[in-house]
Amino acid sequence: MxxxxxxxxxxxxxxxxxxxxxxxxxxxxxxxxxxxxxxxxxxxxxxxxxxxxxxxxxMDNYTRLVDTVPIWRGFLNSVFITFTSTALTLYFSALVGYGFSKFNFKGKDILFVCVLSTMMIPGQLGIIGLYKMMDIFHMLNTYFPIILPSISNAFGVFFMKQMVDSSVPAEILESGRIDGCGEVKIFHRLVLPLLTPAIATLGIFSFIGKWNEFLTPMILLFDNNLQPLPVMIASVKSQFATDFGAMYVGIVISVIPILIFFSIVSKKIISGITAGALKG
Incomplete structure (x- = not known):
């Protein structure tokens, strides 16, 4: 043989x-x-x-699931929270990473080190401070404390800075300035298209992380109709015991969007890598 x-x-x-x-x-x-x-x-x-x-x-498990919790309301809540947070993470991470990479200003290195140092602090340690801050701003039981922190993603800034360093030549930026483009237009017209594979990669991590987020919504959201899908699935119970059959149905429903998003975005990663190889 x-x-x-x-x-x-x-x-x-x-x-x-x-x-x-x-x-x-x-x-x-x-x-x-x-x-x-x-x-x-x-x-x-x-x-x-x-x-x-x-x-x-x-179908029996699904019927008990929808009778116990408003699962499709939770699904829509997760879709809104996840897509909004992911969009904010991608845009501002690319913007800040581009600024750290291509602009020189006083204290840049110290500020970048401060950004990276926040990655070593577990997010759970700041949940009490976040709760008190949102209480002062009267934002508890709203989506603001869950979505707004996505603007400042330390890992996203670090990742995008590295990608800008390797994927955005200074000559392209200079040619845009010579043609009369402002810095904002250069970022949107020249830099973002070159960062498509990096944006797709970071988008997968951000989407999965926000879709599966459990602790923060559970603490900051009091209204059950505002809860995202993971919190609703964890609350599935039959009388006094956990209903595992209904819970597994909810997990199946929760996993499907992740698989769809990954299958779509992964094509952008492959096409971007292929285009870069051909240009090289």
Missing amino acids: FIILRGKGISFGRIVVYLLLLAVAFLCLMPFYSMIISSTHTNADIARKLLLLPGKHF
Whole structure:
């Protein structure tokens, strides 16, 4: 068999690599498969059995889910919060990263170090201060304290600065200034198109992080109708026990937008890398 495969141009090393990749893909997809299979079974089956085949109780679990919490209201809340926060993160991270990369001003290095130092502080440590600040500004139980912090994303600023350093030549900026473009127009017309792969990459991280955010909305939002999807899923209960079947259905609903967003945005990353390779 090995001789036949060698004759077809497939080496033993390549076969081993393919087998390893299949094993890794299986391990990565197994949790998703288990999640989908569990959403089709009853609570008793989920608690007592190892489930490998789909069941017949998906619609029963879905009915209990929508009867327990306004799941689609939570879905729309998550869509609004996530897309708004991601858009703010991408735009202002690119803007600040471009400023740190291409402009020289007094104290730039110290200010950049201060921005990076905030990455070492866990966000949970500032939740009490954020709560008190939002209480003073009368913004509790609104989306403002959840969306507005997305403007200042330290990792996004650092990531975009590195990408501007490597992807935006100074000659392009000078040509734009010679043609009479202002700095704002240069940023929107010249810099942002060159940062498309970086924006797509950061967009995936920002989207997933904000979509799955749980602690901040749970603390700052009191109205159940304002809660995003993860908080609503965690509150699914049947009488006094957790309803695992309904919860798995909610998780399935929650995962689908992430997969769709990743499949769309990942094409931008690949196309941007391919375009850069061709230009090189």
